[in-house]
C-alpha cells in the first residue's frame with residue numbers, strides 16, 4: 001500500500017495535486033532495451049545527471065534495462081528523503097550484494113535497520129569529541145611526514161602529483177586510526193596492505209555500475225588479483241584486531257581512553273548490550289578506510305586548486321595561517337579550530353566540488369516523494385550539488401567566494417550538504433575537516449605555492465569513481481624561510 005504520509009513537505013502555498021507516477025516524469029530517452037544503463041558506466045555520470053536536472057527539472061526519470069529510476073535535485077525533497085532513513089530508504093541492495101560477493105565484511109555504510117543502528121552507535125563512540133581530541137597527536141605526526149615529503153620535493157624542484165601525495169596523507173591518517181598501527185606510505189614507497197586496498201574501491205564502483213556481471217562469467221586476471229587482495233586485507237584486519245585486543249588486555253584503561261578508532265570501536269562493541277562482535281568491528285575498519293581516504297584527499301586537492309586560481313583568497317588564507325599559528329610544525333588543536341577563513345574555504349570548496357555529488361538510495365516501501373508515487377524497491381538518486389550552485393538560490397553561485405561562509409545570512413548554508421544529511425550523515429565529517437585544516441596549515445605555513453594545475457593548463461576534469469576526483473593536478477612548492485614563528 002502507498003504510504004499515506006508524503007515524506008517531503010510541500011512548499012508553502014502548494015495545492016495538493018494527484019500523485020504522479022515515475023513513468024509520467026520527463027527524462028532522457030536512452031537506448032532501446034538498455035535505456036540509460038550505459039550512462040552509469042561513465043566517469044562523468046554525475047555531470048550528466050546534473051545537466052539533466054537543468055533540462056528536466058527537480059524530478060526526472062531514467063530507465064535502465066526495464067527499471068525506472070527517480071532522480072531528485074530539489075534540496076528540500078532530497079533532505080526529506082535522507083531524513084527518512086532507515087525506515088523508508090536504505091542504501092541500494094546492489095551495493096550490499098556486490099560488497100558481500102567481493103568478500104567485504106559488512107560495515108556501517110552498507111548496514112540497514114537495527115544492525116545499522118547498533119553499528120552507528122559503535123562508530124559514533126569512536127568519533128566522540130573527547131576521543132577525537134586524543135587522536136590529534138597522531139594526525140599531527142602524519143602531517144609532519146607530509147611536510148617532510150614536500151620539503152624534499154621543494155628542495156629538488158620536483159613537481160608533486162597532488163592526488164597521489166594527499167592519498168598517502170589520508171591513508172596514513174585513517175589507517176593509523178582504524179588499524180591502531182602506524183602505516184607510513186608517505187615515507188616509504190608503498191605499503192603492502194595499501195597495494196591491496198587500492199584495488200577494492202575502484203572494483204566495487206565498476207561492479208556496481210556494470211550492466212552485465214562479466215566478472216562472474218569470465219573472471220579476468222584483475223578479478224583474480226582482487227580476490228587474492230580481499231583475502232590478504234581481511235587477514236591483515238583480523239591481525240590488527242587481535243593485536244588491539246592484546247593491548248587492551250594489557251592496559252585495561254584503553255577501554256575508557258582509547259588511543260585510536262579501532263580501540264574505541266572494540267570498547268563500544270564490548271559493552272554488554274551492544275549486540276556487536278569482532279566481525280562488526282572488522283567490517284568497520286575497512287569501511288573507515290574506504291569512506292575516509294579518497295573523499296578527504298580529493299577535497300583537499302580541490303581546495304588547493306581553487307585557492308591557487310583565486311589569488312586574493314589564497315593571500316588571505318596564507319595570512320590567516322601565518323599570523324594565527326605560532327609554530328607551523330606543531331599547530332595546536334585550538335589554533336587549527338580558530339582558522340575561520342580556512343574553514344570558509346573548505347565549505348566553499350565542498351559546495352562547488354562535493355566529492356559525493358550524488359547519493360543513490362532504494363525505497364523500502366511504497367512511498368510518496370513530493371507528489372511522485374515511488375514503488376518499493378525503486379532506486380532514487382539524490383543530487384547533492386544542484387541547488388547549491390543555482391544562481392537563483394545563491395548569489396554569484398558559480399564563483400569561489402569563501403567570504404560568504406563568514407556572513408550570518410548565507411543561503412548556501414542550508415543548500416550545501418557535502419556530507420549528506422539526516423541520521424546517516426557522514427560520521428567522519430569532523431575528522432575529515434580536521435585533516436583538511438591541518439593539511440592547509442602545514443602547506444601554507446611551510447611553503448609558498450609556485451604552481452597548481454594540470455599539465456595541459458585546463459581546469460582538472462571531474463572523474464567519478466565512487467568518490468569524485470579531480471584529474472591530473474600537479475603542484476610545485478618553494479620552502480618558506482621563516483615558518484616557525486609569527487610573521488605579524
Ligand code: HEM
Nearest residue numbers: 108109291292295296299356419420421424425426428432
Ligand atoms: C571530505 C571528506 C568526506 C566527505 C565529503 C564524506 C561524504 C560522505 C557522504 C556524502 C556520506 C553519505 C551520507 C548520507 O548517506 O547521508 C558519507 C557517509 C559515511 N562516511 Fe563520509 N565523507 C568524508 C570523510 C569521511 C571520513 C574521514 C570517514 C571515516 C573515517 C567517513 C566515514 C563515513 C561512513 C562510515 C559513512 C556511512 C554512514 C552511515 O551510513 O551511517 N567519511 N560520507
